[in-house]
Amino acid sequence: MTGSRLSSSALSSVPVVPGLPLLSLQNVGKTYPTSGGSFVALENVNLEVGSGEFICLIGHSGCGKSTLMNMVAGFSTPTCGSITLKGQPVGSPGPDRMMVFQNYSLLPWLTAFENIYLVVDQVYPDKSHAEKKQIVQEHLDLVGLSEAAHKRPKQLSGGMKQRVAIARALSIRPEVLLLDEPFGALDAITKEELQEELLAIWRDHRCTVLMITHDIDEALYLADRVVMMTNGPAAHIGEILTIPFDRPRIRSRIMEMPEFYELRNYALDFLYRRFAHHED
Numbered sequence: 001m002t003g004s005r006l007s008s009s010a011l012s013s014v015p016v017v018p019g020l021p022l023l024s025l026q027n028v029g030k031t032y033p034t035s036g037g038s039f040v041a042l043e044n045v046n047l048e049v050g051s052g053e054f055i056c057l058i059g060h061s062g063c064g065k066s067t068l069m070n071m072v073a074g075f076s077t078p079t080c081g082s083i084t085l086k087g088q089p090v091g092s093p094g095p096d097r098m099m100v101f102q103n104y105s106l107l108p109w110l111t112a113f114e115n116i117y118l119v120v121d122q123v124y125p126d127k128s129h130a131e132k133k134q135i136v137q138e139h140l141d142l143v144g145l146s147e148a149a150h151k152r153p154k155q156l157s158g159g160m161k162q163r164v165a166i167a168r169a170l171s172i173r174p175e176v177l178l179l180d181e182p183f184g185a186l187d188a189i190t191k192e193e194l195q196e197e198l199l200a201i202w203r204d205h206r207c208t209v210l211m212i213t214h215d216i217d218e219a220l221y222l223a224d225r226v227v228m229m230t231n232g233p234a235a236h237i238g239e240i241l242t243i244p245f246d247r248p249r250i251r252s253r254i255m256e257m258p259e260f261y262e263l264r265n266y267a268l269d270f271l272y273r274r275f276a277h278h279e280d
């Protein structure tokens, strides 16, 4: 979630131009200064994301996925190249791009309701208290947590905490939902439940999603396109898989499709043969 630097963004009032990508990354690079000299994490990253697309980003640990996501979120700036949203350069973090992290990042002293209210209040200062309460309530309902509104994070399971984080991110209707391994810390059953909820929310609200995952099956099940990164240093996009499965997707049916296993093997080959990582 984009945290305390939220501010109203002019971008949200800029319409999407038909035919133009919503999000565009052109020759994006990131170099970090280190005590041993400059470290080129990313080089020449090019990606165009259409409005309403669901993109999953996979690649080995350390290849620069979070670096890329942080630049789209506006937490850091590219060393070279450009990132634009609806044709406007992405600057600082804004409510048009909301991020959800693996570790939930909820404020522990606030209830589920208050965690969401805080963000709604920052982004919609002119709405009445009743209107803001209603937005929070609607989004708690959306993730099935109305009954847990008064609970603090330590009283919530991992899956519930992540539901609150997703509800909080969605509550201000971002153009782009940025998910950094959101289900990485959850057990398999909760992870599948949340994947289904995420797909339902994405289908109903049609936001654009950029999600980092280490789980190839998750990427193939959720995404329209799976972006596969090469290893760093100077990592870039190696290949992009277009996922052909119709929507709404039914997990059991997709798992029976030969195409699923062909794509899975292709992605595995990319990661563990062509761009094998000696630490894996």
Ligand SMILES: Nc1ncnc2c1ncn2[C@@H]1O[C@H](COP(=O)(O)OP(=O)(O)OP(=O)(O)O)[C@@H](O)[C@H]1O
Binding pocket: 032, 033, 034, 039, 041, 059, 060, 061, 062, 063, 064, 065, 066, 067, 068, 232
């Ligand atoms: N602030 C920094 N200073 C120097 N190097 C950095 C900095 N942040 C990240 N890096 C390096 O940049 C590379 C990419 O890191 P990043 O965290 O983006 O990878 P990642 O693909 O998200 O990894 P993981 O999957 O493990 O989260 C790594 O080699 C990392 O050590």
